[in-house]
Each structure stands twice: as structure tokens, then as C-alpha cells.
Amino acid sequence: MTASENGFSGTVGLFRLAMRRDRILLPAWISVFALTAAVSAQATADLYPTLGSRIAAGNTINSSAPLIAIYGRVYDTSSLGAVSMIKMGGFGGVCVALLSIILMTRHTRAEEDSGRMELLSATAVGRLAPLGSASAVIVFANLVLALLTALLLVAVGLPASGSLAFGLSWAGAGLAFGAIAAVCAQLSSSARTATALASVVLAACYALRAVGDSVFGSDHGPGWPSWISPIGWAQQVRPFAGDQWPVLLLSLCFSISIGAVALVLASRRDLGAGLFQTRSGPAGAAARLRSPMALAWRLQRGAFVGWLITFVLLGLMIGGIASSVGDFLNNPTAREFITKLGGEKGLVDAFLAIELSFGGILASAFGIQVVMRLAAEEREHRAEAVLATAVSRTRWALGHILIAAFGTAALLLAVGIAAGATSAIQSGEPNEVSRVALASLAQLPAAWVLTAITVAVLGIAPRLIVLGWVMFSGFILLAELGPLLNLPQWVLDVSPFAHVPRLPGVAATPTPFALLTAAAFAICAVGLASLNRRDIT
Amino acid sequence: MPAILVRELVKTFGSTRALDGLDLTVQTGEIHGFLGPNGSGKSTALRILLGLVRADSGTVELLGANPFKHAVELHRRLAYVPGDVALWPNLSGGEIIDLLGRMRGGLNQQRRSSLLERFQLDPTKKGRSYSKGNRQKVALVAALASDVELLLLDEPTSGLDPLMEASFRQCLMDESANGRTVLLSSHILAEVEAVCERVTIIRSGRTVQTGALADLQQLSRTFLSLQLAGPPPEGLGQMAGVHDLQVESLPPAVAGSTDAVTQVSCQVEQSALDGVLRQVAQVGVISLNSQPPTLEELFLRFYADPTTGPTTETQTQTQTQA
Ligand SMILES: Nc1ncnc2c1ncn2[C@@H]1O[C@H](COP(=O)(O)OP(=O)(O)OP(=O)(O)O)[C@@H](O)[C@H]1O
Ligand SMILES: [Mg+2]
Numbered sequence: 001m002t003a004s005e006n007g008f009s010g011t012v013g014l015f016r017l018a019m020r021r022d023r024i025l026l027p028a029w030i031s032v033f034a035l036t037a038a039v040s041a042q043a044t045a046d047l048y049p050t051l052g053s054r055i056a057a058g059n060t061i062n063s064s065a066p067l068i069a070i071y072g073r074v075y076d077t078s079s080l081g082a083v084s085m086i087k088m089g090g091f092g093g094v095c096v097a098l099l100s101i102i103l104m105t106r107h108t109r110a111e112e113d114s115g116r117m118e119l120l121s122a123t124a125v126g127r128l129a130p131l132g133s134a135s136a137v138i139v140f141a142n143l144v145l146a147l148l149t150a151l152l153l154v155a156v157g158l159p160a161s162g163s164l165a166f167g168l169s170w171a172g173a174g175l176a177f178g179a180i181a182a183v184c185a186q187l188s189s190s191a192r193t194a195t196a197l198a199s200v201v202l203a204a205c206y207a208l209r210a211v212g213d214s215v216f217g218s219d220h221g222p223g224w225p226s227w228i229s230p231i232g233w234a235q236q237v238r239p240f241a242g243d244q245w246p247v248l249l250l251s252l253c254f255s256i257s258i259g260a261v262a263l264v265l266a267s268r269r270d271l272g273a274g275l276f277q278t279r280s281g282p283a284g285a286a287a288r289l290r291s292p293m294a295l296a297w298r299l300q301r302g303a304f305v306g307w308l309i310t311f312v313l314l315g316l317m318i319g320g321i322a323s324s325v326g327d328f329l330n331n332p333t334a335r336e337f338i339t340k341l342g343g344e345k346g347l348v349d350a351f352l353a354i355e356l357s358f359g360g361i362l363a364s365a366f367g368i369q370v371v372m373r374l375a376a377e378e379r380e381h382r383a384e385a386v387l388a389t390a391v392s393r394t395r396w397a398l399g400h401i402l403i404a405a406f407g408t409a410a411l412l413l414a415v416g417i418a419a420g421a422t423s424a425i426q427s428g429e430p431n432e433v434s435r436v437a438l439a440s441l442a443q444l445p446a447a448w449v450l451t452a453i454t455v456a457v458l459g460i461a462p463r464l465i466v467l468g469w470v471m472f473s474g475f476i477l478l479a480e481l482g483p484l485l486n487l488p489q490w491v492l493d494v495s496p497f498a499h500v501p502r503l504p505g506v507a508a509t510p511t512p513f514a515l516l517t518a519a520a521f522a523i524c525a526v527g528l529a530s531l532n533r534r535d536i537t
Numbered sequence: 538m539p540a541i542l543v544r545e546l547v548k549t550f551g552s553t554r555a556l557d558g559l560d561l562t563v564q565t566g567e568i569h570g571f572l573g574p575n576g577s578g579k580s581t582a583l584r585i586l587l588g589l590v591r592a593d594s595g596t597v598e599l600l601g602a603n604p605f606k607h608a609v610e611l612h613r614r615l616a617y618v619p620g621d622v623a624l625w626p627n628l629s630g631g632e633i634i635d636l637l638g639r640m641r642g643g644l645n646q647q648r649r650s651s652l653l654e655r656f657q658l659d660p661t662k663k664g665r666s667y668s669k670g671n672r673q674k675v676a677l678v679a680a681l682a683s684d685v686e687l688l689l690l691d692e693p694t695s696g697l698d699p700l701m702e703a704s705f706r707q708c709l710m711d712e713s714a715n716g717r718t719v720l721l722s723s724h725i726l727a728e729v730e731a732v733c734e735r736v737t738i739i740r741s742g743r744t745v746q747t748g749a750l751a752d753l754q755q756l757s758r759t760f761l762s763l764q765l766a767g768p769p770p771e772g773l774g775q776m777a778g779v780h781d782l783q784v785e786s787l788p789p790a791v792a793g794s795t796d797a798v799t800q801v802s803c804q805v806e807q808s809a810l811d812g813v814l815r816q817v818a819q820v821g822v823i824s825l826n827s828q829p830p831t832l833e834e835l836f837l838r839f840y841a842d843p844t845t846g847p848t849t850e851t852q853t854q855t856q857t858q859a
Contacts, residue, residue, distance in 0.1 A: 189665065190626060280661040281629025289632060290639040299625065381623040385676070388587050388617040389640040392609045536589040 007267060010125030014133035018107050022137070029099055030145045036477065037088050037166070038152035043484030044084030045157070051078060058083045062219065069214040069317075072235045073222070081158045081240025085166055093234040094206055096145065096170045097177035100138050101198040104181035107134035110191035131182060131266045135259060138178035146171035162240035165248075169237035172251030176230035177202060179255045182262035186269055196306065203310070205229040230254065292391050296399030299377075300370055304407050307366050311359070311411045315418025318355040319436075322348055322423050349505025352419070352436060360443025361476060361497060363411045367451030368468045370404035375458050375465040383536060393532050397455070401524065404451045409444055416440025439503035445516035446496035450475070452523035459530030462537070538601055540565045540687055540718040541586065546595035548581055548742075555581040557742035558595070563720050563735075565686075568713050570733035570750075571722040574840045578742040579722040580620050583691050586720075587617055600687060613642045616680035620691040620722075622672040624664030630675045631660030637679040649682040655704050670696035681708055688712065688719045694728060706732050730832050738839045745839050750832075757830035758804040761813070765799045766821030773801075773816060778809025798823065 019026075048054045058077025061067045072090045076082045108130050111117040117130060146167035153163035181198040188194035208225040209232035216223020226232030230251060237247045288294055374397060377383045386396055420436030454468035461467075475495040482492045492498050496516055501508040541563035548556040556578045563569040573579050584590040586599050588608035597604055599611055624633055638644025653660055658674045667675065673696045680688060694702045702725075709719060709732050723729050729736060730750065737747040746753065758780065764787070774782040782803040805813050807830070 279663070280659075281632060281663050283629070283631040283660045285632040285635035285639070289636050292640065295625075295636060298628070381619070381621055382625060384584075384589060384619050385617075385623070385637060386640065387589060387608075388612060388615075388619075389637055390609050390613040390642050391640050533591070535591055536584075 007126040007128035008132050010120075010123070010129040011132040011136070014107075014120070014125065014129050015136045018133055018137045019140075022103070026141055030141065030148060032473070032477075033092070033096060033099075033145055033170075034149040034152050036481065037085070037092065037149050038156050039481055040088055040484065041081070041084045041153055041158055042156045043481065045080055047484065048080075048083065054078065054080060054083050058086075061086060065214045068217065069210040072209070072213050073217065073219070074241070075238045076241035079162075079240045081153075081162045081166070082238075084158075085239060089166070089169065089235050089239070090206070090209070090231060093170055093173035093231050094202060096142070096174045097202050097231070098199070100142065100174040100178035101181040101195060101202065103138055103141065104134050104178050105185055105191050105195045105198070107137060108182065109185040109188065109194045113191050128263060128266055131185075131262060135178065135182065138175065142171035142174035142178070145174065159240065161243055165237050165243040165245065166239035168248055169234040169239055172237070172248055172255075173230055173234040175255040176233075176251050176258070179258035179262060180230075183258060183265065186262055186265035196303070200306075202231075205231045208232065209235065291399070292386060292396045293399040293402065295386070296374075296403055300373060300400065300403050300407075303369065303373075304366075304403070304410075307407070307411055308414055311363070311415040312418045314359060314362075315415035315420075316422050318352070318359075318415070319419035319422025320426075322352050322355070322419065348423075350502075352423075352439065352504055353502040353506075355419070356416070356436075356440045357443060357497060357500065357502065359412065359415045359440060360447055360500065361479070363408045363415075363443065364447035364450040365472060366411055367404040367408045367447055368454045368472055370400055370407065371451060371454040371458060372465060372468060374400040375462055378458075378462060378536060387536055393536070394528055397458075397528060397531055401451070401455060405448060408447045408451065409441065412440045412444055412447070413437055435504055442503045442508065442513070443497070443500055445513050445520060446500050448520035449496040449516055449523065452520040452527065455524050456527035456530070459527035459534070538565070539563055539598075540600060541569075541720060542596070542598040543582070543586075544596045546582065546585065546597060547593045548578075548585060548590065549593055555742055556585075556592075556595075558744075559739060559742060560744045560747070561737050562747070563718060565718050566713070566716055567734045568709060568719040568721060568732050570729040570736035571720055571739070572724075572726075572729065572736055572836060573739040577739050579739065580691055581742075582739075583617070583689050583720070583722060586689060587612075614685055615687040615689060616641065616683045616685045617689045618673070618676045618680045618691060618693045620695075622676040624667065624672055624675060626663065626665035628664050629661055630658060630664065630667060630671075633664060633675055634660065634679040634682065638683055641683050641685070643684070644679075644682045645684055649678065652678045652682055652708070655708065656701060668696075670698060670701065673697060674701070677705065677708075681712065686717060688717060688721075690719065690721045690723075692722055692724065694723065694725060702728065726832055726836055738836065740839065753835060754830060754832065755807045757832070757835040758806050759810060759830055760802070760804055760828040762802045762826040763800075763817060764823035764825075765801055765817060766823055767797060768799055768820070769801050770816040770820055773803075773813070776809060776812060776816075778806035779813060780804040780806075 048057050055077045058074040061071060061074050062077065070090075071086050074082050074086050111120075111130060120130075146164075148167075149170060150160075150163040150167035153166060154160050177198065180201050181194065184197040184201070185191075185194040188197055206229070208229040209222070212222040212224065212226030212229065212232055213235075216225060222232060222236065226236065233247055233251050233254075236244060238244050289298065377386075377400075383396065387393060416437035416439065417433060419440070420433035423436060424430055424432035450468075450472060453471055454465070457465055457467045475497060478487075478492060478495050479497060496519075499512045499516060501512065539562050541561060543559055543561040546556050546559040546561075547554070559578065559582055561571070561582065571579055571582075581590065585592050585597060586604055588604040588606075588611070591605055600614055602611055604611055624630070628636070634649065635644070638649070652658075656674045656678060658671060658678060662671070664672075664675075673693060677693055680690070694705050697705060706728060709721070712719060713732075721729070721733065733750060735747070735749050736753065738745050746756075769782075769784055773779060780803065783801070785800040787798045787800055801817070803813075
């Protein structure tokens with residue numbers, strides 16, 4: 001028997017096991033994606049009922065470099081599908097890619113970290129079987145997602161061919177990043193690193209296509225940077241705008257080749273090892289490593305620095321774009337489009353308000369992630385060792401919660417200062433820095449509420465900690481789709497972000513901030529009280 | 538005042554009754570063995586003693602206080618080695634030892650280095666690269682290097698090699714000599730026999746036996762195998778303290794002899810040994826083979842089935858002795 005013959009043995013069994021583990025996660029995720037696509041298609045059709053209004057909306061995007069950078073270009077402004085799917089193609093592709101990254105890491109590297117893989121590898125399971133079965137899960141999930149999305153798009157009245165192209169463009173992005181995550185899983189020494197590495201590649205690919213579409217692009221197509229980005233490929237399928245089927249082959253070939261690289265790496269690598277040998281550390285702890293706070297910082301600082309860099313870059317981008325928003329002040333459709341997106345007066349301020357609220361939502365993801373890490377400390381039995389020393393549960397948890405709270409503030413300040421400074425340099429108004437930084441910081445109380453809710457879940461039902469992300473996605477969907485769907489105000493008000501004044505540029509009273517902050521403290525206190533009462537498992 | 542006093546402790550997880558009226562007394566200064574089959578509730582009991590898990594009912598006193606309410610103050614005075622040692626993958630062993638020691642309220646640098654030496658542990662490795670035994674050593678050094686009154690150890694040697702286990706036993710003896718109290722949960726009977734003065738055996742969350750090791754050995758049975766010159770004495774099987782009597786007639790030892798030879802085997806409790814020997818001596822003993830009682834055999838009986846364990850009478854007796 002050759003190595004390759006038995007390398008994959010047991011793949012089918014592992015695939016079944018994986019499908020069983022994901023029997024709730026996968027259907028939920030897939031249906032949320034497909035429904036979101038269908039709902040926004042429907043909503044856009046209602047928003048722009050006439051051909052003229054669609055062309056105007058499409059032209060608005062195409063005439064603004066910032067919007068092209070964020071969403072991409074509308075390649076056929078007369079096509080309802082092309083106009084309505086413009087946000088879903090790029091952003092949606094990123095979300096589908098994230099799902100594939102999470103799935104791949106979850107079924108390969110995370111299993112090794114937990115030691116379960118060792119148990120399985122000792123049975124008649126080949127060394128390539130985990131990667132094989134995880135790839136099968138990803139192919140299966142992305143194909144189902146593509147078909148379901150296509151079906152729902154057809155159901156809301158879009159053309160079949162474009163709908164299928166759209167679904168498959170998502171699947172292409174999903175497969176490509178599944179393969180990238182597979183390589184990352186082989187290179188990294190832990191699941192956390194693998195996810196982070198693959199996410200960095202994803203962010204870079206998104207940035208590449210942003211530059212390729214806007215700076216290097218024209219009405220005919222993007223520049224070369226978009227053509228080296230799997231997210232760019234997903235958009236260049238141009239669903240509902242000519243359906244470029246051959247581009248799908250590009251994604252497919254890329255996924256297969258990168259997948260093959262992952263297989264080669266996997267067949268050479270030891271179980272549990274990464275590409276880089278773990279270096280040795282100090283023989284004793286530094287003097288400041290003496291408290292649960294110091295430990296929490298040690299565990300979270302790497303992630304925080306990554307987030308901080310991302311937020312500074314985001315700020316620079318927002319600031320740069322903000323100063324060019326004025327370029328299309330004269331375009332009445334643009335004015336309508338931007339004000340429709342939520343701003344009130346002053347197009348620059350309206351743009352900043354939108355982008356900063358996006359920053360606020362993103363920053364709240366950092367807070368949630370920090371609390372998730374705290375939950376993992378307990379789940380992976382490391383909390384036990386700390387709580388068996390003279391450290392109270394409150395102090396243990398507070399170490400991480402303070403990092404979440406102050407870290408979120410630091411991120412918002414970073415994005416605000418970076419955006420304000422860029423804008424100030426271009427406009428020559430030094431006041432801009434503090435004004436934009438404060439506007440960014442206005443998101444803080446709302447972001448804290450999300451952190452606090454995650455703490456409450458940890459305190460009350462640690463097994464359901466994933467609810468933190470469910471809540472986060474729910475608030476985003478509510479903010480994105482709620483107004484399009486004409487949901488009643490009280491439903492929209494469920495999201496803490498709905499209560500943040502759209503700064504800068506509008507008058508704000510301290511009341512909503514005080515109320516949100518008070519709510520965050522109260523919810524966090526409830527969580528800590530429950531944590532102190534329950535069993536540590 | 539005992540270091541640990543547990544009465545009627547009950548803890549359920551959903552429908553599982555992990556502890557079902559557990560009693561446990563650990564005197565100050567002793568090394569107390571805590572034994573029981575897998576899933577009998579040892580780890581759960583230790584986690585309640587640490588205040589990590591809340592008891593459903595019953596009383597728990599640790600160093601004179603309630604471990605759930607006064608966790609922080611109590612934890613300054615004790616150290617714990619969990620059954621499953623999980624380390625931070627990015628921290629080195631040395632960092633983890635120092636960090637845990639400092640959070641407990643300080644650790645003895647001199648003892649830290651002598652323990653590292655004794656266990657031959659490399660403190661510069663990262664948490665993720667330690668083997669199971671070495672992970673356990675990190676937790677052991679962190680616990681033993683602190684100046685604490687009480688050590689709670691949950692199967693601390695399950696991953697150690699025999700050499701390291703011997704080092705560990707020596708450490709425990711030293712700790713005990715310094716007046717520390719130790720509660721040691723273990724599946725390794727030789728270890729328990731070597732270091733523990735008293736033991737508590739639990740089964741399905743309930744205490745089935747507790748007492749000094751010497752007293753327990755009294756409860757164990759000597760295995761006797763005899764060849765008698767005639768049929769066994771009347772009523773041997775019914776004597777108190779005689780178990781599993783088996784009698785087999787053998788062909789006469791000398792050809793043509795009419796004397797029936799019988800092969801007799803039985804298990805005899807320490808208390809009945811004298812009576813049994815007197816009785817068989819009257820019949821005539823051709824050969825006698827006895828196997829001394831082993832702790833192993835005693836524990837196995839307790840682990841397997843309570844009905845074959847010593848009678849309630851002797852059990853209460855041992856408990857009052859304790
Ligand atoms: N968090 C929990 N949730 C549900 N059941 C639990 C939990 N912790 C323990 N149990 C159950 O309680 C019982 C006692 O478990 P425990 O870990 O205390 O046993 P143990 O004596 O330490 O076993 P071992 O010798 O294998 O370590 C088992 O049946 C176990 O399944
Ligand atoms: Mg246990």
C-alpha cells in the first residue's frame with residue numbers, strides 16, 4: 001500500500017462526524033447569507049422602482065472613488081441585479097470567505113489543538129483524512145450556499161443566469177479562502193494563529209481589490225491588483241452584468257492548487273506541529289507578570305496590537321476618502337444617496353458618520369472577541385489554575401473585561417485620530433482631529449453594551465457564549481436591512497448603535513451616552529454576579 | 538480542628554449525582570489518601586473544596602471556613618494541582634510557575650529551584666511543547682514551591698515516570714515533615730501505601746471506607762490453602778470471618794491408605810485467623826500455604842461492589858477509631 005492510498009482512509013467517517021458537529025451551525029449560516037442576499041435584492045427593487053432611479057444610483061457609486069473602493073463598481077447600471085447586489089458581492093464575499101476560514105480551522109487545526117485528532121489518528125484514519133474531510137465540508141457548504149442563494153434570488157425576481165453566477169461567485173471566494181486557511185492551518189502552531197493568519201490574507205485581498213478597482217480601475221474594468229485577489233475575482237464574475245463565467249475557473253484552479261500545497265504540507269508535517277519550531281521562553285516570569293490583569297494583557301496583547309494597526313489603517317483610509325467626498329457635492333443623486341444612507345447635513349460629515357459608525361461596530365467585535373477569549377480560558381481549564389490561587393472570580397474576569405473596555409476606546413480613538421489627521425492635513429483645519437476623534441469615541445458606550453452582553457452570557461450560560469457573535473451579527477443585519485425592510489422603529493432601537501447620534505455634524509446631548517454607559521455597567525454587573533454564583537466547569 | 542471536614546455532601550450535575558452524601562475528614566498535618574474508581578466523584582469533591590463548584594447540600598469546612606464564601610483568603614493558604622493540567626501555550630513553564638505562585642501570595646525561590654532540579658524540569662519550554670508528565674511537573678512545582686498549609690493534589694502522578702514518582706513521594710514526605718496537610722487523590726495504590734497515613738475510599742459519590750491504613754489492613758483477608766489429613770472441621774465455612782471456602786477431596790497421599798486427604802482453600806479475616814488454625818490443626822495439617830493480605834485486594838473489593846466489602850459493623854468501628 002502506498003502512502004497516498006492510506007493517507008485519506010477514514011475521510012468519509014470524518015466528514016460525517018464534521019457534518020454532525022455542524023448540523024446547526026452550517027444550515028443557520030447558509031440560510032442567513034442566502035436570505036440576506038434575497039432580502040437586499042428585494043429591498044433595492046422597492047427603493048429604486050424605475051430604470052432611471054437605478055441608473056442614477058449606479059452612476060452615483062461609479063462616480064465616487066471612495067464608494068468604488070468600498071463596494072466595487074457597478075458594471076451595468078441598467079441592471080437591477082447589478083445595482084442591488086453591489087454591496088453583497090464584495091462584502092458578502094468576505095463574509096463567505098470568513099465562514100470557510102472558520103470551518104477549515106475548526107475541523108483541522110482546532111481539532112489538533114484539542115488533542116481529539118490524536119485520538120482519531122490512532123484509529124484507521126490517514127494523516128490526510130482530516131484535511132480531506134474538512135475540504136469536503138467546505139466544498140459542500142459553499143455549493144449548497146451558492147445554489148440556495150441563486151434559488152432565492154430567482155424567487156425575488158432576478159434573472160436565473162445572473163443569480164447562478166452570483167451564487168457561484170460567492171462559492172468561488174469561499175473555496176479560495178478555505179484553501180488559504182488550509183495552508184495557514186499547516187503553517188501555524190495553533191488554531192488561533194491559523195485563523196488570524198488567514199484573516200490577514202483576507203483583509204489584504206480586500207484591500208488589493210479596493211485599490212485595483214478605484215485607483216487602477218476604469219469603467220471597463222479594474223487594474224491588476226484586483227486580478228490577484230480572490231475577492232476581486234468574485235466581483236469580476238460580474239453577475240447580472242454580463243456573467244463572466246470563465247472567471248469562476250480562475251477561482252477553481254486557484255483553490256485546487258492552494259489545496260494541493262496544503263496537502264503536501266500536511267503529508268510532511270508532524271501532528272500538532274507548525275512550520276516554525278516553538279521557541280523557548282524565559283526561565284522565570286518578569287516582575288510585572290504577577291496579577292490576573294497582567295496575565296490577561298499577556299494573553300490579549302497580540303490580538304490588540306493587530307486590531308490597533310487595522311484601525312489606524314482604516315482611519316487613514318476613511319480620512320483620505322472623506323476629503324474627496326466633496327468632489328461630487330454637485331451631483332444631486334449622490335447627495336440623495338448619501339443622505340439616504342443616514343447622514344443629516346454636510347456630505348463630508350455624513351460620510352464620516354457612516355464610516356465611524358462602521359468603525360464602532362467593528363470595535364465592538366474586538367470587545368466581544370476579548371470576552372470570548374476569557375470564556376475559552378474557562379472552557380480549556382486554564383481558569384481553574386488561576387482561580388485556585390488567591391484571585392477572586394471578579395478579578396480574574398475584570399482583567400479581561402478592562403482590556404475589552406479600554407481596548408475598544410483605544411481603537412475608536414485610533415481610527416478617529418487617524419481619520420481626523422488625514423482629513424485635517426488635506427483641509428488645513430487642525431480642529432478636525434479632535435472633532436473626528438470625539439465623533440469616533442461617541443460609539444464607545446454602544447460598543448461597551450455589546451461587550452457587557454457577552455460578559456452576561458459568560459456569567460449566566462457559558463456554554464452559549466457563541467450568542468455573543470449571534471447578537472453581533474443580529475445588530476449588523478438589523479442596521480443594514482432594518483431600514484430597507486421598513487421595520488418599525490422599536491425593532492431598530494433594539495440595537496445599541498441605533499441610539500448613537502450620527503456624529504460628527506449633528507447636535508448631541510449627553511443623555512444617550514449616559515444611558516448606554518449605565519446599561520453597559522448594569523449588564524456587566526449582572527454577568528459578574530452570576531459568574532460569582534455558578535460552578536466553574 | 539481538622540483541616541478538612543465534609544459531611545453529607547451532595548452535588549448533582551443535571552441527572553448525574555456526582556456526590557451522594559460524601560463524608561471526609563482530614564486531620565491537620567496528615568497525608569490523606571483519597572481513592573475511588575473512575576467517575577466516583579474525587580475531582581468533583583476537590584473542586585468543591587476549592588470553591589470552584591458549589592455544593593447542593595451538606596457541610597464543607599476547609600481550614601475552618603466555607604470554601605465557596607472565603608475562596609480568596611483560603612487559597613492563600615493552600616495549593617492545588619488539577620487532574621488535567623492545562624497550561625498557557627505561549628507562556629514558558631518558569632513564567633507559569635512564578636505567575637501562579639505570585640498570585641497565590643508568593644513563592645519560595647529556594648524551593649522553586651530545588652524542585653526544578655529534583656523533577657528535572659526545563660522551565661524555558663513553552664506551555665504548548667511540554668509532554669503530559671512535564672505539564673504535571675509544572676503544576677507540581679508551582680504548588681510545592683509555595684509556603685502553604687494545605688496541598689490538594691488530584692492524581693498528581695498519573696503522568697510521571699517511576700523515577701519522578703519516587704521524587705514526588707520524597708517531596709510529599711518532606712512536606713509532611715514540615716507540618717503540611719496533604720489530600721492526595723490517586724489511583725496508584727503503591728503510592729498511597731507508601732505515603733498516606735489515612736485513606737478515604739469513595740464509590741459513586743459516597744464514602745465506603747475511611748480510616749488509618751494500618752486499620753484497613755486489618756480488614757483485609759489472608760488467603761489460606763491447606764492440605765488436611767481428613768475432612769475439614771464441621772462448620773468451618775460458617776465461622777465468622779471465613780469466606781470463599783472451597784473443599785476438594787484428593788486421592789489418598791499414600792497408595793493403599795484409607796485416610797482421605799482434602800484440599801481446602803479460603804479467605805480469612807485477621808480476627809478469625811487464630812480460630813481457623815486451631816480448628817484445622819485438630820484434623821491434621823499436611824501442608825499450609827498462606828498469602829499475606831494486600832492493599833490491592835482490599836481496594837479492589839471496595840471498588841467492585843459494596844456488598845463484598847467489610848460488614849457495617851467493622852466499618853463503623855474503624856470510623857470511630859478515626
Ligand atoms: N461539569 C460536569 N457536568 C456534568 N457531569 C459532571 C461534571 N463534572 C463531573 N461530572 C460527573 O460527575 C461524576 C464524578 O466525576 P469526577 O470527575 O469527580 O470523578 P473522579 O472520581 O475524579 O474520576 P477519575 O478517577 O476518572 O478522575 C462523573 O459521573 C462525571 O461524569
Ligand atoms: Mg478525577
